[in-house]
Amino acid sequence: MSDSENKTLPVIGRDFPVSGILSIEKAQRMAEFFGVLGDPNRWRILSALALKEMSVGELAEAVEMSESAVSHQLRVLRTMRLVSYRKQGRSVFYCLKDDHIFNLYQEASEHLDEPDD
Amino acid sequence: MSDSENKTLPVIGRDFPVSGILSIEKAQRMAEFFGVLGDPNRWRILSALALKEMSVGELAEAVEMSESAVSHQLRVLRTMRLVSYRKQGRSVFYCLKDDHIFNLYQEASEHLDEPDD
DNA sequence: TAAAATTATGAACAGTTGTTCAAATATGTG
């Protein structure tokens, strides 16, 4: 068999797609995580934080949302550990926690840019 | 300046995180795509299709959902081009369209498995 | 053609989500 004909499935994580159908619990965790990325305003907040660390007020102005709405969304992003923050005086400065968001964006972009068959 | 202090942002896609805050339209497209991955039953369907091509009925039994619910969800997955299908007799066989779903799963898993700071 | 099998579709309904608004909390300043 030639190498180019080796069509085995990619083996990547611990369980998907190897060990069978995802358990309800694991599927739930995945869905909760991706669900957080299922809101346009949260993407705008993340893309703003990719530019630089920002306070809640700055962020609200940057993405044209109310400070309350931004604060609510930041809590969601904190829960999924997508952002971290530091307090300084009266302000709270938020920034992206790690690079995973870039990779997810890239992967989704490539998928969305694929031509139809 | 030492290399370890070079904190330039990673440059990955065409616009994020480089050219500023995502437009409402781009953020919307991202959110729509990730929102599709924000449901546990859709993850179970995708993980089942990662094992092998399956008809709607097989799929329904595999993930323990009604055939109608599976059919509804398959339409959502088709809309986002995550699955493709072929008709054979009375049955319709679905399979994963490309590898992006594996990469997204892996990236999310790594994020979720990261220890808290 | 009639009946069975398979999938798709539409309406309806419960559950979830994201915003707004008002109020609370926390920190800095005069």
Added chain:
DNA sequence: CACATATTTGAACAACTGTTCATAATTTTA
């Protein structure tokens, strides 16, 4: 302390989502 500033929180409400149920559409078989 009183006041202003910055952020968070909770309730309420409209909008959205995913399932169920009934029905339609399609294909095979008797």
